[in-house]
Amino acid sequence: MTPSILQASAPCPCGRANAKGKTVAFGDCCGRYVGHFNDVPAPDAESLMRSRYTAFVLEDVEYLKATWHMSEQPEQLDFDPASKWLGLTVKDAQSTGEDKAEVEFVARYRVAGRAVRLHERSRFVREDGRWYYVDGDQF
Template sequence: MAHMSASAACPCGRVDAKKRPAAYADCCGRYVDHFGDAPAPDAEHLMRSRYSAFVLERADYLLTTWHPSTRPASLDFDEATKWLGLEVREHKATGADTAEVDFVARYRVQGKAVRLQERSRFVREDGRWYYVDGDQS
């Protein structure tokens, strides 16, 4: 499991109004490191924080934010994977407590560039958002 300094640029790539990278502690870190106290406020924040958790190999956060109906028993990380960036293309509510996020995540495995595009589905239960599943294209 990788650790990140609080002031390091957040892996999710969010920038402020002046196009400066957001600090991890002010962006995804507040959710990944404090899920019990600070759930992500919407599906896009959850999507971004889950991407950061993949970068940091935080299986605890990924499993906790995965809906029980589709959650795997465990997660394994490929040490050869190097995450390169995230682009959120669309975030839309599909109901009072459901949403979709369309994103592209880029990574490299053993020198080969991979582009993962997915439309992910999320649901809010008891005030918390959870990843349900997604369609890759």
Template sequence: MATLPPSRPCPCGRTGAAQKPLPFSGCCGRYLDLFETAPAPDAESLMRSRYCAFVAEHADYLLATWHTSHRPASIEFDPGVKWLGLEVRSHRQLDATRAEVEFVARQKAPGSPAVRLHERSRFVREEGRWYYVDGDIA
């Protein structure tokens, strides 16, 4: 697992006042570092924090935030993959316990061209915590 410096701009790309990037510690870092006490407040925040978990190769967080109905037994990371950016295209709250987030994430593996993952993800909220269920690749 890689360590992301707390003061670096959050890999998820979220901005705050004056469109300045939020620091990792003030954005997704709190969800990764304080999982037990600081759940992501909405599906979009969870999706952004899961992107950061891929950047940091934080398998425990990814598994913990994956709904048990679709959670894999383990996660393997491809060596040398660099995550290049995230664009959230839409976030829809369907009701109090269901939401969808459409996003494009870019990555590059060594010796290969960069690729885009365009997905419409589904999330559920159970006992006050959001979970990734699954998604459709666009």
């Protein structure tokens, strides 16, 4: 799936909710960043992390690589066609310095019928006004 296939009015895969508890539309949430890295950078580490989750759901390799810090960027990203992303919960997001932040999250997905939870505290840095994913510790 590519970002252009997801309708702007569809609920954003990252699950961000508005003040009324309703899931924000893709076009008003991660859709502003995914596919538009050069024009519209994510304003903070949590927004970048959410947009990266959405990029994984959409299998958007280009966005994932563009938002991965060059010091840690993998040469290749592979997606398991048997995987189905089920949801994201952000547990904590905090600044750890002027241009550093951490976001703890749980991403749920299913692989060949087996439920998997990815629980990670991710580290981000801001360079030239853009946030980048560096690495993370899994729990």
